[in-house]
Amino acid sequence: MALETSPESPTPVRTVLQLVGGWVAKLGRIWVEGQITELNRRAGTVYFTLRDPVANVSVRVVCPRAVCDAGGPAVIDGARVVVHAKPDFYINRGSFALSAFEIRPVGVGELLARLERLKQLLASEGVFNVERKRPLPFLPGTIGLICGRDSAAERDVLDNARRRWPAVRFKVENTAVQGTYAAGEVIDALARLDADRDVEVIIIARGGGSLEDLLAFSDEALVRAVAAARTPVVSAIGHEQDTPLLDYVADVRASTPTDAAKKTVPDVREQLTLVRQLRDRGRRCLSGRVEREVQWLTGIRSRPALADPVREVERQAEAIGTLRDRARRCLSSALDRASDDLSHTRGRLVALSPAATLERGYAVVQRPDESVVASAVEVKKDDELLVRFHDGRITVRADTI
Incomplete structure (x- = not known):
């Protein structure tokens, strides 16, 4: 029930804290999982902070020394544990803490099972899909490197990269690579490098170690940060057999830090050899083409035409x-x-012409209309007739019939 208060009738602090303590006490005993930090043993009491492995939240835990010792030597700073505890609210100090009755270290098998569940969850969301992975640039101008300070991984990446391409530039971010704050520091360094426009590739490198040592690189927040980065990320964690979740989400997975340098930076000698081979190949192709054209021209010129x-x-x-x-x-x-x-x-x-007949002494008798008189009965007395010879014609009149 909410308290009914007003400026005229306020509730005393003791009442408020008593009510809060009563509400907290109703939770009863619970099992809590987290990572131990700031472990401090004082006489018969042990104090430590139980940090959430994903979110940046923590809670104080108090327990008798016997409870802590019963957990075994694995109960140390950075250890993953499950604690059976009762939430307590200390009214006198207004503080909250867990009173532990049992501490159980999280074994390797259980860690692997939890990592497998997280892996399946992220895979179902498409975080590990090959389609979202980006190719690395051929020759990055500046490479971001996230690694431990003065670590062997840093030396391996820098030395091998500069041996392959002496002009390569690095921007190094040194962070914790194991322990409570490792995941958070790597996420912050990733954000800084990802915001730098000069950085074209980011390498996250660490040497080998146990499953617990590499646990920070399977942190869900770190995996999601790498998936959201705009810059291609190369994972170089541990050795070939080590596969933290970072390897699945990274754009390129390198088996070792040395392998990361080889995959990120081309070898100048190999490139010079490749350029020489391509130049020779181009020269041969061009020479062959010219020779073929010369032969064709010679053949054309040899034709008779x-x-x-x-x-x-x-x-x-x-x-x-x-x-x-x-x-x-x-x-x-x-x-x-x-x-x-x-x-x-x-x-x-x-031979058939009438003129030839006339030349032989014959004549043709015609009327004035030049019609031929074929018979004497056709002529009447006093008719005017034309007599045609071969050399001319005369006009006659019929006197007697």
């Missing part, structure tokens, strides 16, 4: 002369035949 073009003109002129002479012969023959035919026709015409 191009080797002796005047000869072709002469041959065509001879053909034209031959055709002209043939046409003349054909035309002359045709004219001769036509002339002969015409002579024969003229002879037949002359």
Whole structure:
């Protein structure tokens, strides 16, 4: 029930704290999972902070020393544990803490099972999909490197990268790579490098270690931060057999920090060799093409039409002369035949012509209208007639019939 208060009738602090303590006490005993930090043993009491492995929240835990010792030597700073405790609210100090009755270290098997569940959850959300992975640039201008301070991983990446390409530039962010604050520091460093426009690739590198040592690189918040980064990320955590969840979400997974340098930076010697080989190949291709074209041109020039073009003109002129002479012969023959035919026709015409008959002494009698008088009975007395000879004609009149 909410308290009914007013400026005139306020509630004392003790009442408020008593009510809060009563509400907290109703939770009863619960099991809580977290990571131990700030472990402090004082006489018969042990104090430590139980930090959430994902969110940046924590709670104070108080327990008898016997409870802590019963958990075994694994109860140390950075250890993952489950605690059976009762929430307590201390009214005198207004503070909240958990009173622990049992502490159980989280074993490797349980850690692996939880990591597997988290892996399945992230995979179902598409965080590990191959389609979202980005290719690395051929020659990045600046490479961001997240690693431990003065670590072997840092030396391996820098030395191998500069040996392969001496002009490569790095921007190094040193962070904790194991323990309570490792995931948070790596996330912050990733955000800084991702915001830098000069950084084209980010390498997250760490040497080998146990499952607990590499646990920070399976942190859900870190995995989601890498998935959201705009810059391609290379994961180089541990050795070949180590596979934290960061390896699945990174754009490129390297088996070791040395392998990360090889995958990120090209080898200048290999590139020079490749350029030389490509140049030689291009020269051979160009030379071969020129040689083929020269051979083709030589073959074209060797053809008769191009080797002796005047000869072709002469041959065509001879053909034209031959055709002209043939046409003349054909035309002359045709004219001769036509002339002969015409002579024969003229002879037949002359032979059949009335003028030829007249030349032999015959005459043709015609009327004035030039119609021929074929019989004497057709002529009447005093008719005017024309008598045609071969060399002219006369006019006569019929006197007697």
